Each structure stands twice: as structure tokens, then as C-alpha cells.
Amino acid sequence: MNLYIINEVLYPGFTDGMCVIAAESMSRCEELFMEEFGWENSVQHNQVIQKEFNSAPIKVIENVPYEKEEVVSYVYGGG
Numbered sequence: 001m002n003l004y005i006i007n008e009v010l011y012p013g014f015t016d017g018m019c020v021i022a023a024e025s026m027s028r029c030e031e032l033f034m035e036e037f038g039w040e041n042s043v044q045h046n047q048v049i050q051k052e053f054n055s056a057p058i059k060v061i062e063n064v065p066y067e068k069e070e071v072v073s074y075v076y077g078g079g
Contacts (some may be wrong), residue, residue, distance in 0.1 A: 002064065008057060
């Protein structure tokens, strides 16, 4: 399992938020991110969230002893 630390996302205000996701792969991390923060009924919002994820700096910590794929923690930016 890997931990993905995603910076410069979730910024409804003026400052960036961040998110930590435990996942087996980057593609699975992206899926979990979209499931948690995308809105299925808003295509425009989903496109914004997808763009945030694709341009975010992501640090990967490999082979952590974490048993479940999930969004571990997150914080929205503020301002």
C-alpha cells in the first residue's frame, strides 16, 4: 500500500488544501479522490476537481503498513 500526499487541491477560498489517500496505485488514488470530492451531478465541478488533481504536486510514500484503501485525511483551503 502507498500513501499519496496531494497538495494544492481543495481550494474554495484563497489558500490551498491537501489530502492524504492510501491506495495501491496512482490510478486508484485518483478514483478515490474523485469519489470523495467530485459531485456526480455537476460535470463542471468534476472537471475542476479533475484538473486540480492532475496539476497537484503529489508525494508518494511506498510500502506503508496500511490495510485499507481510503481517504485518510484532508483539509480544505480557506481564505
